[in-house]
Amino acid sequence: MNPFEIRAQLLEQSADYLKQQHALNTEFARKAFDELLKQGHKVQADYKEYMPAMFTFDDVITQATKLYGFVKDAK
Numbered sequence: 001m002n003p004f005e006i007r008a009q010l011l012e013q014s015a016d017y018l019k020q021q022h023a024l025n026t027e028f029a030r031k032a033f034d035e036l037l038k039q040g041h042k043v044q045a046d047y048k049e050y051m052p053a054m055f056t057f058d059d060v061i062t063q064a065t066k067l068y069g070f071v072k073d074a075k
Helices: 003-038 044-050 057-073
Strands: none
Touching: 003 044, 003 057
């Protein structure tokens, strides 16, 4: 595998990781918000407050850099 393929794979793995994290955080936020609604503590207008922000391309690069550091520093 050449360096370009390694980088491409790291970017793909980073994006997949962040997608999974976002999906888990979104599901958790929905469940928490739904429970608060049932208890009468919140209204639908507060929904956005609980939803996690979608990751950015910079977040993917940061995650890929972390993964690359692990690979680069492995002995």
